[in-house]
Amino acid sequence: MTQHRRSHAQRIGLFAAPLAIGALVLSGCSGNSGSSTSDSQSFSLSYAVSTGVESPFETLAKAYMAATPGVTITLNAVPNDSFSQTTSTQFQAGNGSDVIESQPGSGAGQGIITLAKAGFLEPLDDSATALIPSGNENLFQIDGKTYGQALSISFVGNILNQTAATAAGITSFPTDFDGVLADCKTVAASGGKSMFVLAGAAGPNTGALASSIAATRVYAEDPKWNDERTAGTTTFAGTQGWKDSLQAIVDMKDAGCFQGGAEGAGFDAITNGITTGTSLTMFGPSGAAADLARAAAGNTYVVEAFPPATSSDKAFGLASANYSLSLNAASKSKDAAKKFLEWMAQPAQSKQFADAQGSLPVTGLDDLDLTGTNYEPVADIFKNDAYVAFPNTGWPNSSVYDALGTGVQGLLTGQTTVDGVLASMDTAWDQ
Amino acid sequence: MHSDTKTTKPARAHRGAPGPEGLSRARRARGVVGFGHWWWALPGVLVVLAIHYVATGVGGFFAFTDWTGIGSFQLVGLENFQKILADPTKVLALGNTLLLAFGSVVIVNIIGLAIALALNRTLKTRYVLRVLFFMPVVLSPLAVSYIWKFIFDYNGPINAILKSVGLESWQKTWLGDPSFAIWAVLIVIVWQQTGFAMVIYLAGLAGVPVEVEEAAAIDGTTLWQRFRHVTLPAIRPAVAISTTLGIVNGLRVFDQIMALTNGGPAGATETLATQVYKQAFSLANFGYGAALALILSAIILVFAVIQQRVTRGTES
Numbered sequence: 001m002t003q004h005r006r007s008h009a010q011r012i013g014l015f016a017a018p019l020a021i022g023a024l025v026l027s028g029c030s031g032n033s034g035s036s037t038s039d040s041q042s043f044s045l046s047y048a049v050s051t052g053v054e055s056p057f058e059t060l061a062k063a064y065m066a067a068t069p070g071v072t073i074t075l076n077a078v079p080n081d082s083f084s085q086t087t088s089t090q091f092q093a094g095n096g097s098d099v100i101e102s103q104p105g106s107g108a109g110q111g112i113i114t115l116a117k118a119g120f121l122e123p124l125d126d127s128a129t130a131l132i133p134s135g136n137e138n139l140f141q142i143d144g145k146t147y148g149q150a151l152s153i154s155f156v157g158n159i160l161n162q163t164a165a166t167a168a169g170i171t172s173f174p175t176d177f178d179g180v181l182a183d184c185k186t187v188a189a190s191g192g193k194s195m196f197v198l199a200g201a202a203g204p205n206t207g208a209l210a211s212s213i214a215a216t217r218v219y220a221e222d223p224k225w226n227d228e229r230t231a232g233t234t235t236f237a238g239t240q241g242w243k244d245s246l247q248a249i250v251d252m253k254d255a256g257c258f259q260g261g262a263e264g265a266g267f268d269a270i271t272n273g274i275t276t277g278t279s280l281t282m283f284g285p286s287g288a289a290a291d292l293a294r295a296a297a298g299n300t301y302v303v304e305a306f307p308p309a310t311s312s313d314k315a316f317g318l319a320s321a322n323y324s325l326s327l328n329a330a331s332k333s334k335d336a337a338k339k340f341l342e343w344m345a346q347p348a349q350s351k352q353f354a355d356a357q358g359s360l361p362v363t364g365l366d367d368l369d370l371t372g373t374n375y376e377p378v379a380d381i382f383k384n385d386a387y388v389a390f391p392n393t394g395w396p397n398s399s400v401y402d403a404l405g406t407g408v409q410g411l412l413t414g415q416t417t418v419d420g421v422l423a424s425m426d427t428a429w430d431q
Numbered sequence: 432m433h434s435d436t437k438t439t440k441p442a443r444a445h446r447g448a449p450g451p452e453g454l455s456r457a458r459r460a461r462g463v464v465g466f467g468h469w470w471w472a473l474p475g476v477l478v479v480l481a482i483h484y485v486a487t488g489v490g491g492f493f494a495f496t497d498w499t500g501i502g503s504f505q506l507v508g509l510e511n512f513q514k515i516l517a518d519p520t521k522v523l524a525l526g527n528t529l530l531l532a533f534g535s536v537v538i539v540n541i542i543g544l545a546i547a548l549a550l551n552r553t554l555k556t557r558y559v560l561r562v563l564f565f566m567p568v569v570l571s572p573l574a575v576s577y578i579w580k581f582i583f584d585y586n587g588p589i590n591a592i593l594k595s596v597g598l599e600s601w602q603k604t605w606l607g608d609p610s611f612a613i614w615a616v617l618i619v620i621v622w623q624q625t626g627f628a629m630v631i632y633l634a635g636l637a638g639v640p641v642e643v644e645e646a647a648a649i650d651g652t653t654l655w656q657r658f659r660h661v662t663l664p665a666i667r668p669a670v671a672i673s674t675t676l677g678i679v680n681g682l683r684v685f686d687q688i689m690a691l692t693n694g695g696p697a698g699a700t701e702t703l704a705t706q707v708y709k710q711a712f713s714l715a716n717f718g719y720g721a722a723l724a725l726i727l728s729a730i731i732l733v734f735a736v737i738q739q740r741v742t743r744g745t746e747s
Binding site for chain 1: 500501502503584585586604605606607608609612692693695696697698699709712713714715716
């Protein structure tokens with residue numbers, strides 16, 4: 001009988017063991033996902049990383065922990081290319097970090113508006129509201145409630161290797177499109193060099209190219225263009241500025257502005273070209289200038305705005321808070337997380353974050369003297385408030401920007417036309 | 432517990448027709464061969480059901496919704512499928528999927544069979560060569576693809592060689608050329624998969640009797656006739672397995688495309704698998720991506736059934 005009972009118990013044990021082990025494994029998996037912490041002094045922070053260099057988020061989190069003994073911030077560094085997917089999956093599963101890096105607007109998966117509409121974000125305090133750049137309220141707020149705290153201001157345009165440009169005979173950045181084309185021919189004639197370097201196979205870079213040109217062709221004349229498109233009173237295909245922007249890319253290609261093989265190049269081509277000086281200018285966010293200066297110490301990199309069509313058109317650019325922090329609505333450490341956000345909102349931390357990132361502080365921008373910095377060429381644009389937020393932050397979904405990025409590559413290979421690209425963007429917008 | 436044993440024994444005795452000897456034999460059988468019950472497999476069955484079938488079923492359900500990946504969703508019926516069929520880029524992706532699957536299976540099997548025949552018996556270095564030809568199979572598709580990406584790069588070795596021999600006009604952006612990019616992907620797939628087909632054919636050729644081939648040779652048949660009428664019929668099961676497995680694997684090609692072209696230039700190398708990933712996870716169109724996945728699953732299912740039928744036919 002004893003043996004029989006033991007046998008029965010063993011059977012139950014055999015049956016239960018896999019279930020128990022499975023449950024433990026699964027709970028172990030979820031436990032490591034950076035879920036909300038319950039300790040009132042501690043919280044988790046999730047942010048995207050793309051290089052081995054210490055992230056500004058990590059720098060500031062460490063500084064906060066040093067300044068406030070007893071507080072522990074669990075840092076969840078997520079690879080940049082999967083950050084959006086990871087964030088949304090964790091929120092959907094209910095185990096997102098307490099504080100996450102977000103992106104203003106709704107153009108990306110971790111967009112403030114996208115996540116707030118889904119009910120995943122907690123409204124923030126007045127200190128966060130005070131940091132919203134003027135005119136960008138719709139990228140941070142829904143019904144007057146703020147769901148993201150701006151961290152720094154990035155300028156999206158051109159980064160010029162001034163050292164290599166001087167060596168190639170380009171002493172000043174062109175001020176109109178004819179000048180661009182003329183310089184492209186001059187640089188190409190110098191042998192093996194190009195005026196611009198482009199990662200044609202990388203949608204974000206081709207998108208940045210088109211958006212930088214559209215700043216002067218579309219948004220300089222009509223800063224509220226996104227609102228009109230949202231209202232349905234205009235379309236990409238029906239806007240001459242967008243047509244001119246994409247046609248400018250075709251003209252640049254024909255003038256030999258881009259490096260050989262640009263249509264199939266990746267981001268590595270940009271890094272190689274701009275640091276070795278075989279290409280003089282890249283398209284991207286201004287923070288890259290600081291990274292490049294660190295990577296190639298012998299070169300000077302400055303931030304430029306892509307020139308308007310003619311020199312009589314006004315200079316205009318794209319600048320916005322591309323990075324922000326948001327609070328998980330399901331967080332169990334809201335008070336501790338809010339104290340951290342309030343600390344981050346202070347001018348000293350804003351400056352520290354911007355310095356670490358190579359961008360501009362979100363506070364006190366009007367009083368900032370950019371003379372002698374790598375932002376000097378675009379100082380007047382900031383001074384004159386001649387800029388709008390990066391266009392896709394106000395677009396309704398990420399498919400529109402994807403259609404733009406893919407379409408520009410199609411223009412470079414001759415697979416599509418200007419009208420075709422714009423029509424696909426309208427389709428993506430209305431989906 | 433005690434009462435259980437008491438009640439079960441008479442019940443089995445009533446049902447057990449064999450009598451006392453047969454009963455004890457049955458007991459012995461239960462003690463050795465019959466050790467175990469169906470429900471012992473239940474945990475495994477439940478895990479398989481939960482991970483494979485329930486997850487697939489839930490994914491299939493989302494194909495009929497407009498879910499973005501977060502938040503709420505609405506049922507939209509067949510709208511996602513209608514959008515797919517009306518979108519020429521998705522039709523192109525379907526065409527690329529089939530091209531890569533059938534293109535790779537034809538080329539891989541022809542080359543794989545040729546190599547297997549060459550390395551079957553006589554060659555002294557055949558063991559070393561077999562290892563060399565099989566080596567790409569065990570490498571990560573992603574690592575292999577990044578090496579080939581370097582080879583195809585505009586500043587890579589192919590263009591450098593062309594330049595060095597005075598063929599500069601032949602230089603091109605191999606992976607950025609919409610007419611060549613899909614073939615570049617096919618080359619990489621073939622390069623990596625050929626070793627797998629070779630191994631299957633070598634296993635098949637091992638079962639072909641040497642005497643039969645020698646008899647055919649004595650009868651004065653040519654090399655081609657021996658292959659056509661003796662070897663090929665004998666390795667037909669290997670052909671069936673290699674081709675059908677190749678098609679199913681070809682339909683699921685993903686890593687190579689993501690690493691080489693990311694679906695570009697301008698969608699020229701997109702397949703259903705890459706579109707599923709992009710739509711569901713990059714562009715927040717989970718419902719649409721699920722519909723694409725359902726179509727891809729249906730296509731793979733069709734070929735999996737064909738594989739089963741063909742294999743069963745050749746076995747019988």
